[in-house]
Amino acid sequence: MKLQVAIDRKSLAETTKLVQLLDGKADIIEFGTSLVKDFGMQSLQKISNKIKESQILYDIKTYDEGAYEFESGFNYGADYLTVIGSASEKTIALCNDQTSNKKKMMIDLTDVPAAQVAKIAGYSQAIYLIHHNNDSSTKQDLIQMVEQFHQNHPNIENLAVAGGIDLKAAQKLRQQELVDIIVVGGAITQAVAPLNELQKFIRVIKGH
Structure with missing residues (x-):
């Protein structure tokens, strides 16, 4: 199970500090939609280039222009990019066409x-x-949401879950064993001591 930490509603300076803290500890560092909209991927790449160990996700939430946005996002250094599930089937297919085995x-x-x-x-x-x-x-x-989703779509194997996840929810999700990625945002990035909270989540999710 992977830990993805989402950075949102921060300045570039704050984002840089968080990236330095998260690199090598979080499996995936997410540059949230607010950062993408406020600063653009070109500015964020200057920060993401400093990431040496963790993988990088830009939460661009593509809804149209799938081929262009995914090609651009990967060129700006992302390992993961997001597309809205309610986008047209064609748009999602075009996003997938831009995704290689390494992305x-x-x-x-x-x-x-x-x-x-x-x-x-x-x-x-x-x-x-x-x-x-x-x-x-x-x-x-969220535990119920994941269980219901799995019942409705048993053939979908690669699952992530996000939305106000705290330590208690993370523990239950780990025990449930249905998701591959747990996305945590403010519980870490808004904490008084982000590193302490990050370490707590690592222990809960990974058992160490």
Whole structure:
């Protein structure tokens, strides 16, 4: 199981400090959508170039221009890029066409109905991200979400999960053994002592 740490709503200086802290400890360092929109991938590449051990994800949330955005994102140093699961099947296919064996497409399934998921379930190398909508006023049991998704789509094997994950949820997800990547954001990056929280998550997720 991999730990992905998402950096969002930070300055470039704050992002640089977090990257230095996370490199080699988090399996994947995510440059969140807010960073991509605020600063652009060209500016973020200057930071991501400093990453020596962890893999890099740009949360670009592609909805159109799939071929261009994925080619560009990989050229700017990403190992993973995200596409919205409610995008057209053609757009997702074009994103996949830009993805080599060494790169990964992550399909964000925020608010994507089961019928649409079934239509895009055939990408065996893709990561399917179960993601609770941050703007939703209701709380969602992520453990239940993952279990229900697995029941509805048993043939999808590569799963990630995100959305307000704390240590308790991370422990339950590890015990559930249905997801490959746990995405943690503010519980680490907004903490008073990010390194301490990072180490707690590593112990919970990886057992060391």
